[in-house]
Amino acid sequence: MRFGVLGTGRVGRVLASRLVELGHEVAMGSRSADNPAAKEWAASVGGGGRSGTFAEAAAFGEVVVNATAGAASLQALQMAGAPNLAGKVLIDVSNPIDPASGLPPTLSVCNTDSLGEQIQRTFPDAMVVKALNTVNADVMVNPGLVPGSHNVFLSGNDERAKARVAEILVDFGWDPADIVDLGDITTARGTEMYLALWLRLWAVKGTGHFNIRVVSPQPG
Numbered sequence: 001m002r003f004g005v006l007g008t009g010r011v012g013r014v015l016a017s018r019l020v021e022l023g024h025e026v027a028m029g030s031r032s033a034d035n036p037a038a039k040e041w042a043a044s045v046g047g048g049g050r051s052g053t054f055a056e057a058a059a060f061g062e063v064v065v066n067a068t069a070g071a072a073s074l075q076a077l078q079m080a081g082a083p084n085l086a087g088k089v090l091i092d093v094s095n096p097i098d099p100a101s102g103l104p105p106t107l108s109v110c111n112t113d114s115l116g117e118q119i120q121r122t123f124p125d126a127m128v129v130k131a132l133n134t135v136n137a138d139v140m141v142n143p144g145l146v147p148g149s150h151n152v153f154l155s156g157n158d159e160r161a162k163a164r165v166a167e168i169l170v171d172f173g174w175d176p177a178d179i180v181d182l183g184d185i186t187t188a189r190g191t192e193m194y195l196a197l198w199l200r201l202w203a204v205k206g207t208g209h210f211n212i213r214v215v216s217p218q219p220g
Contacts, residue, residue, distance in 0.1 A: 004029055004061025006054050006076055008037040011093060011137045012067035016041065018141035020048035022171055029057025029080065058084035063091065063164070064126075070096040070115050071108060074122060086125035089161045091168075092116050092188075093132045093140070095195045104199050107192065116155060116188030127161035129154060130188035131169065134198065136208030141172045143211070150211035154181045155188040180214065 005016040006029045016026045028038045028051045038051035050060075058064050058080035068076040073094045077085065096115040098108040109115055116130040131154050132140045139145050143152070152174055156162045166179050182190065202208055 001025070002060055002062045003027070004057035004059070004064045004080075005067055006030075006057060006065065006080060007067035007069070008035055008041065009067065009069065011140070012065075013037075013041050014137040014141055015065055015067055015093070016049065017045055018172060020045045024048070025060075026050075027052055027057040027060040029054040031076075031079065054080040055084055061088070063089045063168075066090060066092045066094055066119070068094060069099070070094040071099050073115060074118060077119060077123060082123055082125065085123050088126055089158075089164050090119070090123070090126040090128045091132075091165055092119055092128055092130050095133050095192055097195070104196070107195065110189065110193050112189075114186070114188040114192050116185050116192070120157065120185045127156065127158040128185055129156035129158075129161050129165045130185065130191060131155075131165050134191050134194050135211050136202075139209060139211060143173050143175075143178075145209045146211045148213070149175065149178055150213045151178050151180050152211075153187075153191050154179065155183065155185050155191060157184050178213075 001024050003019050003024050003026045005012050005026055008030045016028050019026045026049050028041055030038045033053050042049040042051040054076055066073055096108045097105045120128040154162045162181055169179055170176055
């Protein structure tokens, strides 16, 4: 399958590299076709990777991954072009961190809206699925870094799109039983706001290699 990964930061590189390892073709997109980080990544993974603009990567991908910084996501996706996103699964792994908020950062949108919802409203012909934004990049593609069973979440309006993303997560190593479908895209508010707790747990643990598990009584 062909993937367009938008974003050249650590999250984008880790996701794109894992997809190439799994046998997919991946185009990494950035603002300019000559982005050094994107070109370096493409050279490092061999024939399965290429680089280009946001628009070129989005046009190439059958599935598009938004791995840009949350504050820049809408602009990056606009540069990718609505026609290049229409009819495609758009996996949004970003969080709406306000870059001007200092440390610890705050969210630019929360409570009554989410970045996932903003993306879906702006690109109504794309099938936006919020996923993987509650763990760090290493755990996204290798959940075995965290001992035992732990959860990853999906939010989106299209059931078939969420099922497709779940298949990708299973390829990454997630147990199907640990994938929790929260419901429509409005549920992205919850996973995005979890970032505030995640950052504090990171500070306490001293590592991003952790996750949470939802525990509840067994039915009956």
